[in-house]
Amino acid sequence: MTTGTDRFAPGDRVRTRSLDPAGHTRLPRYARGAVGVIVEPAGSHPLADDRARGRVGSAQTVYHVRFAAADLFGAGDHTVTVELWEDYLTPVEEDAP
Amino acid sequence: MARINDVGGMAGFPPIVEEPDEPRFHSDWEAHVFALNGALIRRGVYNLDEFRDAQERLPVQRYLAASYYERWFAAITTLLEEKGVATAEELAAPDDHGH
Amino acid sequence: MSGDHSSSVISAHVRQVEALLEQRGLLDDGEIDRRIDEFAAGGTxxxxxxxxxxxxxxxxxxxxxxxxxxxxxxxxxxxxxxxxxxxxxxxxxxxxxxxxxxxxxxxxxxxxxxxxxxxxxxxxxxxxxxxxxxxxxxxxxxxxxxxxxxxxxxxxxxxxxxxxxxxxxxxxxxxxxxxxxxxxxxxxxxxxxxxx
Missing domain, CATH: 3.90.330.10 (Nitrile hydratase alpha /Thiocyanate hydrolase gamma)
Known part of the structure; x- marks a missing residue:
């Protein structure tokens, strides 16, 4: 269980969840299983997935996470910034030098 | 499961069409649907995420054939039935009666 | 956009649902019109x-x-x-x-x-x-x-x-x-x- 209290800081690399949940979610398909960088925290809210199922979880931090288009689509020189709940994210350990 | 609303990155949709001087609503009923949804959410009949979820669960072909506010209205009637506010028969379109 | 016929059907359908919700006490008399007016006066x-x-x-x-x-x-x-x-x-x-x-x-x-x-x-x-x-x-x-x-x-x-x-x-x-x-x-x- 995540605590939802600023687990990540700007600049942290994170990987998004790749599983395809059975119901409503706010992690777009194109941004699943991808590595991005935390831009900034953007408030704290109960997980939309839970609210859509009539459950009210505790609030957790929501972050702006920036992805390189090439990492999402295999092409493109732009970035896409997606707003994601902490539950969707796991830390990416930096590779050893 | 990935749902029909989740279109980011998908291929195959038509060119983008701009409507010059587009009105807020294209017909009076659209404004009514907009206001109805706000009223029901404020009363706590359902929440905004349940409303989005109900649109996403529409049968795919119906979803794609529907206009923006037709999707809204379909979601509203779905939720009113599921929340036990009214029966499917009470919520059926006028044309459906007697069929 | 839907044609005139389907537009009048959905229009009647919406009014029917509104009337039902008024009966159930989930919508006040005049509430829809008030909300539409508020929205029109809102963001631009x-x-x-x-x-x-x-x-x-x-x-x-x-x-x-x-x-x-x-x-x-x-x-x-x-x-x-x-x-x-x-x-x-x-x-x-x-x-x-x-x-x-x-x-x-x-x-x-x-x-x-x-x-x-x-x-x-x-x-x-x-x-x-x-x-x-x-x-x-x-x-x-x-x-x-x-x-x-x-x-x-x-x-x-x-x-x-x-x-x-x-x-x-x-x-x-x-x-x-x-x-x-x-x-x-x-x-x-x-x-x-x-x-x-």
Whole structure:
């Protein structure tokens, strides 16, 4: 269980969840299983997935996470910034030098 | 499961069409649907995420054939039935009666 | 759009559901009309334009707007609390090297308080599907051709924040008043699908 209290800081690399949940979610398909960088925290809210199922979880931090288009689509020189709940994210350990 | 609303990155949709001087609503009923949804959410009949979820669960072909506010209205009637506010028969379109 | 017949069918259907909800005590008499009037009196792109013009003439305001847009809105008498709940606003500034564009790929999230109701193209699958993948191509569809070296940054309003673009101030506008500058700002400029 995540605590939802600023687990990540700007600049942290994170990987998004790749599983395809059975119901409503706010992690777009194109941004699943991808590595991005935390831009900034953007408030704290109960997980939309839970609210859509009539459950009210505790609030957790929501972050702006920036992805390189090439990492999402295999092409493109732009970035896409997606707003994601902490539950969707796991830390990416930096590779050893 | 990935749902029909989740279109980011998908291929195959038509060119983008701009409507010059587009009105807020294209017909009076659209404004009514907009206001109805706000009223029901404020009363706590359902929440905004349940409303989005109900649109996403529409049968795919119906979803794609529907206009923006037709999707809204379909979601509203779905939720009113599921929340036990009214029966499917009470919520059926006028044309459906007697069929 | 639906034809006249299907429009009158759905119109009757909506009224039937409204009447049912009034019977059940879930809708007050006249509530729908009141809400429609309130909405009509609410957000318009002129609000966003006013914020942009202030940012153009007042660098301190621009700085505060980019750091904490909700607080800065208060300085010009606006807020993001007119809807179902107060929403966080994030303003992103175009520059000589970077251009921003806003979308909601999952539904149609949009800062109504500052931009008014969203246009149909913003809600279309066509825009939502393509702009995250090929923003340069989508901007070209809108007639916006950016230099190849301009970085493109797409913002997908997938959660609770709403986004507004702060366009670049056009050249040759030094003599214009703040109100005249606001008159130059378009809704598409605030979404990022047009330059100002």
């Amino acid at each position: 792109p002129a609000n966003g334009a006013r914020v942009v013009a202030r940012a153009w003439v007042d660098p301190g305001f621009a700085e505060r707007l980019l750091a904490d847009a909700n607080a800065a809105l208060g300085e010009v008498g606006l807020s993001m609390s007119g809807g179902l709940q107060e929403q966080r606003l994030k303003v992103v500034a175009n520059s000589a090297t970077e251009h921003h564009v806003v979308v909601c790929t999952l539904c149609s999230c949009y800062p109504i308080a500052l931009l008014g109701p969203s246009p149909s193209w913003y809600k279309s699958e066509a825009y939502r599907s393509r702009v995250v993948r090929d923003p340069r191509g989508v901007l070209r569809e809108f007639g916006v051709e950016l230099p190849a070296e301009t970085r493109l940054s797409v913002w997908d309003a997938s959660a609770e924040s709403r986004y507004m673009v702060l366009p670049r101030r056009p050249e040759g506008t030094d003599a214009l008043s703040e109100a005249q500058l606001a008159g130059r700002v378009t809704r598409k400029g605030l979404i990022g699908t047009a330059l100002v």
